[in-house]
Amino acid sequence: MSATHEHSPGLVLQRFTPPLRLADFKLIAFDMDSTLINIECIDEIADAVGKKAEVAAITEATMRGEIKDFKESLTRRVALLEGVPVASLQQVYDQRLRLNPGAAELVAACKAAGLKVLLVSGGFTFFANRVKKRLGIDFARSNLLDEKDGLLTGRVVTQSWGDICDGAEKRRTLLEVASLIGATPEQCIAVGDGANDLPMMGAAGLSVAYHAKPRVREAAMVAINEGGLDRLLDVLR
DSSP: OOOOEEEETTEEEOSOOSOBOGGGOSEEEEOTBTTTBSSOHHHHHHHTTTOHHHHHHHHHHHHTTSSOOHHHHHHHHHHTTTTOBTHHHHHHHHHTOOBOTTHHHHHHHHHHTTOEEEEEEEEEHHHHHHHHHHHTOSEEEEEEEEEETTEEEEEEEOBTTBSOOOHHHHHHHHHHHHHHHTOOGGGEEEEEOSGGGHHHHHHSSEEEEESOOHHHHHHOSEEEOSSOGGGGGGTBO
């Protein structure tokens, strides 16, 4: 394995020697918020009730790994969304959510090389399902916001797999989908930016940090610090 070196500006390779081929892999798993898309959806929803700063501070501390318990962090933040109109979610999607640069290109290249694509998010199904459809992603798992009478209740709904998609659930989902499609963990790529992505990144054969928090950058085999997600294609032919 190589020592850390700059492959090209803003692309750092650690414990990783290119070239590998994209076709050597069978599954790529992406985090959503701040990885595939440009925002943290929960922070923008909170803006609808004037609580963005409060929620964003908890989000940032969680992603940096300063708040260790993702479930507790998410529960605290979702509670602050009580009373937000469900219609606000569509406004966030329409007005604020953008795909990050290179997201569509990287997903398309992975699909063309025969990989399945997984979106696994500590965010919400409202956004994850729309991003999944927009990019032609194969599988998605995320948290479901409870609602009543057109308003958010401040709780998440328990789904068949559990209640909150935290770091452990992201890792479990990656391994579950890999098993489903007949892939080994070594044939998986995991892409993320926050501390809750570290368990799935640790399980994958190739871990990629995208404009990530310092702890995540240091742990990843490839760190994309400048440019778009499709910079990964500079490493994987």
